[in-house]
């Protein structure tokens with residue numbers, strides 16, 4: 151059973167516990183019309199996606215990492231009847247159900263799931279229109295005919311557990327997601343960090359809250375060392391969110407001294423910093439050749455007084471930035487696809503630079519990115535290779551599909 155302890159002071163320290171979500175029936179509710187809004191590029195075949203995901207989870211277990219499932223933790227939270235009642239009201243309201251009549255009908259639908267884990271899965275799946283027949287009422291809003299296929303939308307991005315929250319140090323950034331569809335996901339994390347019996351005893355500090363005004367997502371939050379955090383200012387993360395999180399982290403007794411804000415292109419292929427840049431060893435990084443630079447990075451340094459920080463603008467090669475801030479004599483950059491061009495574009499699209507380190511110099515990668523994988527191997531990196539015909543259709547790799555809860559200190 152998960153002990154609730156959180157500790158992440160690097161991207162590469164030996165991984166001990168990780169949170170995953172096994173893709174479920176929410177994937178079977180993706181339709182071609184919804185794909186764009188629900189942030190998918192194709193419809194994965196669930197049975198195979200689950201097989202691929204189980205193989206991913208097995209890599210962790212074989213390497214001695216405890217796998218904790220989001221759905222299990224959430225089911226444990228909902229064992230408590232009082233918490234379940236408050237949660238259900240909040241979940242239904244956030245799903246856009248407003249009329250008291252519909253709220254009552256939807257509640258009754260969910261009450262049929264007595265088993266808490268079955269309930270959690272049903273919440274993630276969404277509700278198809280034909281599942282509930284709304285009868286006669288006095289409200290036009292309830293009566294009006296709509297062709298929209300869902301009463302409550304599915305949440306197909308849940309298996310990208312990296313994004314809705316991020317453990318940083320011994321606290322959590324409970325993120326405000328850019329899009330409405332993913333914003334709904336963070337309610338599970340909110341209840342886990344506030345109400346799960348094993349977690350709440352540690353009084354986890356929140357560096358960011360889902361109610362905060364600006365968007366920030368976990369794919370943009372990289373912990374380069376216990377002194378340096380990198381945050382992407384991207385399609386998904388606002389610069390103002392970085393200001394806010396910097397203020398909170400710097401004066402909370404954490405060792406972090408610098409936040410490097412990377413200004414990256416605001417496009418889908420580059421949606422988060424971890425789609426173009428991840429750390430695989432003390433001095434080795436995978437990168438998309440297009441961000442190599444010179445690029446603009448803002449260094450935000452902790453000031454002497456609470457809430458105070460100093461910002462400097464840097465414009466230099468990525469290599470020089472990493473050497474300077476991580477105090478390294480040299481760094482190795484493994485270029486996704488080898489060099490700018492066809493292989494780089496293809497492999498970056500399928501998350502060739504989205505590796506997950508489970509220890510220094512040991513990473514999980516997708517088999518399909520064979521050009522990049524060969525380069526990683528040549529650089530002496532140990533690879534755990536997984537299949538991803540279906541998983542990759544949601545545009546996320548091993549780092550996106552995992553949220554480290556506990557890593558050993560380096």
Ligand SMILES: NC(=[NH2+])NCCC[C@H](N)C(=O)O
Nearest residue numbers: 189310369422544545546550
């Ligand atoms: N950390 C990541 N790069 N996550 C990828 C998330 C993919 C997901 N379909 C989205 O668009 O939000």
